[in-house]
Amino acid sequence: MSPKHVEEMYDAVIVGAGAAGLSAALGLMHSPDIEQLKESGIEPKVLVISKLQPLRSHTGSAEGGIAASLGNVEQDDWHWHYYDTVKGGDWLVDQDAAKLLAEYAPQTVINLERMGVAFSRTDDGHIAQRRFGGHTADFGKMPVRRAAYAADRIGHQILHSLWQQCVAAGIEFAEEWYVTDVVLDKSGSAVAGVVAYDTHAGVTHAIHAHNVMFATGGAGRLFHTTSNSWDLTGDGMALALSAGLQLEDIEFVQFHPTGLAHTGILLSEAARAEGGVLRNADGEAFMERYAPEHRDLAARDVVSRSIMAEIDGGRGVADPKDPDGPKDCVWLDMTGIDPDHMNAVLPQVVETIKAYANLDPAKDMVPVKPTAHYTMGGIPITTDGEVYRWAESGSQNGDADSGTRTVVEGLFAAGECSCVSVHGANRLGGNSLLDACLFGTRAGESLAARIAQSPVDDPMRDADADDGPAEA
Numbered sequence: 001m002s003p004k005h006v007e008e009m010y011d012a013v014i015v016g017a018g019a020a021g022l023s024a025a026l027g028l029m030h031s032p033d034i035e036q037l038k039e040s041g042i043e044p045k046v047l048v049i050s051k052l053q054p055l056r057s058h059t060g061s062a063e064g065g066i067a068a069s070l071g072n073v074e075q076d077d078w079h080w081h082y083y084d085t086v087k088g089g090d091w092l093v094d095q096d097a098a099k100l101l102a103e104y105a106p107q108t109v110i111n112l113e114r115m116g117v118a119f120s121r122t123d124d125g126h127i128a129q130r131r132f133g134g135h136t137a138d139f140g141k142m143p144v145r146r147a148a149y150a151a152d153r154i155g156h157q158i159l160h161s162l163w164q165q166c167v168a169a170g171i172e173f174a175e176e177w178y179v180t181d182v183v184l185d186k187s188g189s190a191v192a193g194v195v196a197y198d199t200h201a202g203v204t205h206a207i208h209a210h211n212v213m214f215a216t217g218g219a220g221r222l223f224h225t226t227s228n229s230w231d232l233t234g235d236g237m238a239l240a241l242s243a244g245l246q247l248e249d250i251e252f253v254q255f256h257p258t259g260l261a262h263t264g265i266l267l268s269e270a271a272r273a274e275g276g277v278l279r280n281a282d283g284e285a286f287m288e289r290y291a292p293e294h295r296d297l298a299a300r301d302v303v304s305r306s307i308m309a310e311i312d313g314g315r316g317v318a319d320p321k322d323p324d325g326p327k328d329c330v331w332l333d334m335t336g337i338d339p340d341h342m343n344a345v346l347p348q349v350v351e352t353i354k355a356y357a358n359l360d361p362a363k364d365m366v367p368v369k370p371t372a373h374y375t376m377g378g379i380p381i382t383t384d385g386e387v388y389r390w391a392e393s394g395s396q397n398g399d400a401d402s403g404t405r406t407v408v409e410g411l412f413a414a415g416e417c418s419c420v421s422v423h424g425a426n427r428l429g430g431n432s433l434l435d436a437c438l439f440g441t442r443a444g445e446s447l448a449a450r451i452a453q454s455p456v457d458d459p460m461r462d463a464d465a466d467d468g469p470a471e472a
């Protein structure tokens with residue numbers, strides 16, 4: 001009979017196999033620290049645990065694009081992207097982190113291209129870019145095409161490419177294992193490992209590791225109407241809280257304006273970027289009233305609030321599937337988009353509308369309403385992915401910076417479960433895949449530097465490596 005409880009030791013455990021977890025695994029494996037370690041004959045022991053088969057991670061559902069000021073279609077500048085990110089976040093963004101996000105975005109997208117992401121192309125062969133809400137040129141003057149895309153399946157492309165690279169790099173996966181606890185040492189100042197449950201074999205694994213990273217995604221499933229897949233139950237955040245850690249900005253949840261009525265399934269912002277218009281019960285393109293400059297492509301919080309104002313003002317429409325039901329939707333009118341173009345650049349949107357609403361967006365109005373989409377807050381991290389605790393200094397002057405950050409040694413996070421605070425109170429479209437890939441890679445590099453100092457397979461390693469089970 002197989003054992004019900006297994007103890008193991010790893011250099012690093014990464015929990016989550018979406019864009020953030022896989023980027024971290026690759027950032028770790030390809031870091032010069034690890035290459036040097038391998039040259040000296042020591043193989044790092046790294047395990048990526050995922051409660052889903054990795055290719056089912058929610059990253060694969062991302063549709064519209066990943067933001068970067070490549071300037072392939074129109075003139076662009078990372079300073080403009082930086083400004084938009086800070087403004088879009090209602091000025092509650094950590095500006096140092098947002099600067100990194102915007103500055104390293106082009107390199108992040110080019111790295112993805114080199115890893116095999118099949119982006120859509122311009123006629124002259126460059127990565128194609130489209131408009132996304134809140135992304136502007138010249139510090140807010142006019143919209144700019146900044147989202148690099150792959151039709152409306154960018155997440156699918158990124159997830160598959162990263163995963164293939166991980167397989168090629170020989171990274172070890174524990175698929176359909178569920179992490180139930182993160183364990184800190186007795187002082188609570190350093191990580192000691194995780195407890196995971198193998199859902200196939202029914203075996204519990206106590207995994208000792210001096211380096212643990214969370215990349216467990218968001219918590220959209222807290223809401224009735226959400227675009228998030230069933231697994232997005234905020235596990236990483238809950239595990240951090242139960243280990244006595246804190247969460248940051250957790251009250252900031254983004255509602256995407258265009259969830260398909262009833263289901264909440266996302267109809268990408270790309271539908272409006274390609275010419276779709278929101279209309280109320282009177283047929284009015286009401287966004288002109290709320291945001292005359294950017295109209296349907298104003299930032300998501302602005303559009304979502306405008307939709308709710310229309311519904312509250314009695315100008316909402318009922319879902320045609322339930323004509324006597326509540327008038328809690330508005331119309332998404334895509335009939336002005338050339339049908340051939342629509343099928344070429346929005347295949348996923350068209351398919352979703354046909355399959356779930358039995359409507360043809362080339363002819364029919366589509367009922368939509370705001371849907372819970374993204375968790376801006378999460379486990380607080382530094383720009384190197386280190387999880388930290390925050391303590392007020394007791395200052396009475398109301399200064400938000402009057403406190404101290406204490407890093408939990410060896411504990412890292414990235415992606416939607418974390419809060420490096422690049423999104424403030426509202427994330428711009430295309431900025432979260434970027435956040436997950438860039439800060440995931442950075443966290444992986446931080447893990448690599450720590451592993452290189454004290455790998456578990458090093459025969460010279462001190463007794464510390466065998467310090468046995470830690471306090472749960």
Ligand SMILES: Cc1cc2nc3c(=O)[nH]c(=O)nc-3n(C[C@H](O)[C@H](O)[C@H](O)COP(=O)(O)OP(=O)(O)OC[C@H]3O[C@@H](n4cnc5c(N)ncnc54)[C@H](O)[C@@H]3O)c2cc1C
Pocket residue numbers: 015016017018019020021049050051052053054057058059060061062063064065066067154155177178179180215216217218227228229231232235236266373374414415416417429430431432433434436
């Ligand atoms: C429908 C949709 C469309 C989107 N479109 C875009 C877009 O166009 N552009 C953009 O920038 N962003 C988009 N986003 C947001 C973006 O896709 C996500 O924020 C990003 O992919 C999150 O990546 P992640 O790696 O943090 O988490 P995820 O991809 O959600 O992965 C989480 C991983 O954690 C694992 N996990 C969770 N809990 C546990 C546990 N307890 N034990 C073990 N494993 C666990 C899961 O198995 C999974 O592998 C979209 C999101 C949605 C929902």
